[in-house]
Amino acid sequence: MIGSLDERGAQVLRHVVDDYIETAEPVGSRTISKKMGQTLSPATIRNIMADLEEMGYLAQPHTSAGRVPTGAGFRYYVDYLLARRRLARPERDQLQRMAGEAGTSADELVRQMSRLLSNLSHQACVVVVSRFSNQPLRSLSMLRAGVDKVLLVSVMQGGWVEHRLIEEETSLTGDDIERINNYLNELAVGLTLSQLRARILQEMKKEKARYDRLMQRALLLSARALDEGSPTEVYVEGRANILEQPEFVEDVQKLKRILRAFEEKSVIVRLLDKALEGETIQVSIGAENPVEGLPDISVVASGYRLGEATAGSIGLIGPVRMDYSHVIPLVQYTARLLGSVFEHR
Amino acid sequence: MIGSLDERGAQVLRHVVDDYIETAEPVGSRTISKKMGQTLSPATIRNIMADLEEMGYLAQPHTSAGRVPTGAGFRYYVDYLLARRRLARPERDQLQRMAGEAGTSADELVRQMSRLLSNLSHQACVVVVSRFSNQPLRSLSMLRAGVDKVLLVSVMQGGWVEHRLIEEETSLTGDDIERINNYLNELAVGLTLSQLRARILQEMKKEKARYDRLMQRALLLSARALDEGSPTEVYVEGRANILEQPEFVEDVQKLKRILRAFEEKSVIVRLLDKALEGETIQVSIGAENPVEGLPDISVVASGYRLGEATAGSIGLIGPVRMDYSHVIPLVQYTARLLGSVFEHR
DNA sequence: CTTAGCACTCGAATGCTTGGAGTGCTAAAA
DNA sequence: TTTTAGCACTCCAAGCATTCGAGTGCTAAG
The missing domain is CATH 3.30.390.60 (Heat-inducible transcription repressor hrca homolog; domain 3)
Structure with a gap:
């Protein structure tokens, strides 16, 4: 079902995802046609969208609605279509300023960085510190x-x-x-x-x-x-941001599951598991994450290093409809920053 | 407006509050009449309820609905009508078992007790530890x-x-x-x-x-x-229980405010402020709590002692419609237990 | 291959009706 | 004087029909 896309298909997919990330509403052919500067008519877009649907990248909530990206659609978007922007200056500055605060203890610093990251991204931020395994x-x-x-x-x-x-x-x-x-x-x-x-x-x-x-x-x-003693510490900041997402507010069951997950250390550790392995950014979209009960969330996370070893990982948890192009560089930058801060302590 | 009640009025109020705590729905005169063994007809109950409304203990969401207790109604209920039950055996046992766990560190123990308390009460549990001020x-x-x-x-x-x-x-x-x-x-x-x-x-x-x-x-x-260093530590457990309350789920704004409050140490400290003064139980109903933006929550909290001084406080946060007769002894017992545990450490 | 045109679908919004739970009031009964 | 049966009244919630519009798929012409 799922195959590769020609240039036009890719552009349409990109615009659908972009628009859906912004509005959280199904996207129609008219909208896309306009976004592409009317180089193609809505009818043509409709044909392309039908193809994309057949390939599994888009879906229709019901016959007469616009299209919504599927998990696969988001995956393709993240892998091939994302504009890898650099992080905006003011955000870099804020993070650096926070990281430079000398007086705070290591775990207080992590907590504050995590809170700042959750504010900048409007998502919930999670940090796993594996205190023991690796640090000399x-x-x-x-x-x-x-x-x-x-x-x-x-x-x-x-x-x-x-x-x-x-x-x-x-x-x-x-x-x-x-x-x-x-x-x-x-x-x-x-x-x-x-x-x-x-x-x-x-x-x-x-x-x-x-x-x-x-x-x-x-x-x-x-x-x-x-x-004795637990080998990892977990911090969650910005839980309330979850409530900014319409898809979660509409469905209390999802909300409950997410909040419960935040209360279980082991679940969080599992969510960020892959990220703990290296310093590269990990993106789990929807059901891709290893936790059974949470098929509606995405996780964008990265480990941070301390010398040779990975000392922990930091990530954002939000709806599948996340602003990946913003959030990915944010997490990446923060992870590197954390590593370098601890290097000099 | 608000005055004292005769025996009959008090009984009716008690039943209204009891029923409302259970169902979260406005309570009608028929229901109360039945609950009181039909010693009085619905019509009579209606008269009494009208009196209670005039006195400010009850309110009507709209003309043809039943009655709902006001803040003052709950206050009267808590002060004069509450059946001060002892804590049920199995709950005592669970708490004691948890308190007896030897291996855990002080703050891990507090966290686990807090979690247990939130499970037993189906409310969010909050602990404030004022580490410094008082302990030798x-x-x-x-x-x-x-x-x-x-x-x-x-x-x-x-x-x-x-x-x-x-x-x-x-x-x-x-x-x-x-x-x-x-x-x-x-x-x-x-x-x-x-x-x-x-x-x-x-x-x-x-x-x-x-x-x-x-x-x-x-x-x-x-x-x-x-x-340097913050003088108090705060733990919150069982946030997800907030979502069990229909009054909060219906109103996302309230939810947001509460979750945001949980993320601000200072707010929580203010909520439990009164309880920090002594070992007696403190009940804040609705707008009675000192935090401006949270007029829809009740706080049931008690300080716990360590020798001479109060070492911190533990409390439950939930809707005004809380099961006070259950929750009050729970908190009381747990606070005493915490004190005695730390005494022997 | 593209697109204008058109019939079709379906959900969201709106308005209307109905049923029932609950009230307040009045007048009769205790 | 207090209680209560009876009754008219209120108002919400649920159900149902209607409309509106956004969006689609298909066809045929460009």
């Missing part, structure tokens, strides 16, 4: 926190800080803790957390042999701390 | 985090951990840091953060006199760290 440790320390508790604090490349409070019955002296810290840092700095996990297991055998009870305990505690 | 410090430590950065970590009563990453050009040796830590802990443990702030300012003068450059620097860094 800058320091790992243990410190006392009250009578029978110790706190394990890890600082990652990029300024991410993670901590775990652990119950510990037997008390450690200040000296003990200092020794442990020296030992841990020697062991850990430069490793990613998953590497460290492996290293600790390895080391535990050695230490057992050496009969150093204190170090054994330190390793045990660290291993325990590393086992 | 258990420990305050500085540690190195990379080449030119130090991390200041504070552990509060209740298991709350807070950290700040600070740029620091001149490098500190391990010895320096140890001295600083001893000094800081001596200074800080047992104080609340606001007390500590004052203490540091005091101390800075002294140290200046003593010409101890290292301690000076430590104090400077600490002061800087304490000055």
Whole structure:
């Protein structure tokens, strides 16, 4: 059914999609004819549109309505017809200014960038931070926190800080803790957390042999701390933008499904899954996304890097009828920006 | 206009509110007559309802419709007519089980309790944690985090951990840091953060006199760290429950306003403001809440204590037509539970 | 291959009718 | 004096017919 298009067909498709993105209404042949400077009459356009429909790029809600792009239509549009505009100056400036804010902590910064991105795009913005897997440790320390508790604090490349409070019955002296810290840092700095996990297991055998009870305990505690804890953090900003989209407001069921999805970390992670693999932009149109229950949303997302590894991904979630030509460079730019910000932290 | 009610009037009002809470539809005289076991005919009920309307407790959407409780009607209901039921066993059990989960960190626990509460109530649940103002410090430590950065970590009563990453050009040796830590802990443990702030300012003068450059620097860094940072954290769970309420779904504008409000920390803090003062339950009905733009929501909230001071508040946000007799004990119980959980951390 | 012309389709908007739920009032009953 | 049966009245919601117009597909001429 779906084939390639000649120049004319492509132009018509492009205009249909453009117009539909703008108006959210079915587009008629008259409109397209005008948009193309009346080089072709509505009747001709109708013929072309009928062809496009046959090829699966357009659809008719009912006989006497205009045409609406299908998922395939949007896909073709994004792949071949999109005007790859550069990001407008003022938007670049705003993003850069935000990224330059020095005082904020890493996760506060991400949240604010995400909010700004959602404002600029009028879509909901989602960020997944995979704190652990990939980022090398800058320091790992243990410190006392009250009578029978110790706190394990890890600082990652990029300024991410993670901590775990652990119950510990037997008390450690200040000296003990200092020794442990020296030992841990020697062991850990430069490793990613998953590497460290492996290293600790390895080391535990050695230490057992050496009969150093204190170090054994330190390793045990660290291993325990590393086992717990969620490996990813998720931020959602600009949920209310979903309500700006007529297609969602008309159908409360869709709205509910989307809002529920935003409340499930795992769903969001799955939505942005592909983007986590690299720094290139990923566009899922409609049912293309991996989540079963959400065939009416598109996701435009990109991973952002920190050194060698992908540190997380940032994306926009909205209706299939999204302004891709605007949104794609926005996300792309923001992802790069995030990466470079964390590089210098 | 608004006066006190005789027994009969009160009973009718109670039934109208009960029925309206259940159905979200205007309530007619027939319905009430039946509910009261036909001790009074519909005609009599009509007379009573007309009185209640005159007094401002009921209103008619239009001439030939039933009655709907006004804000004042709900207020009277909550103040005088509510059957103060105890919380049902299974709900108590669920909450307790959740509170007993040992492994989770303080903020993860709050988030999960909040989510559970939103599920049990079918409303959106909001928690405000005022981390700083009131809770005494258990420990305050500085540690190195990379080449030119130090991390200041504070552990509060209740298991709350807070950290700040600070740029620091001149490098500190391990010895320096140890001295600083001893000094800081001596200074800080047992104080609340606001007390500590004052203490540091005091101390800075002294140290200046003593010409101890290292301690000076430590104090400077600490002061800087304490000055930044938001004093409160806010969690919202169960937003999607808002969409279960017909009164909100019918009116997208209201929906938008509510969702936008959920995205503004300051708005939420204002909504729960009164509850932060004490451990008693606060009910704001409709326009009673302090936020201008949200006259259609009710807030049922309670502060939770940690030792002497209020550590935060937890509340439910929903339509004026909320099931107060269910929701009030729910919130009350959860707030107490939270307090006692953090007590033992 | 393009396009003017035309018959046709279908949804959205409009107006009309009807049914029913609910009211207020009055007058009789308790 | 209070209650209630009876009744006229109001108004919304739902159903139905009609109209309007945007848009189509097809055909035949350019």
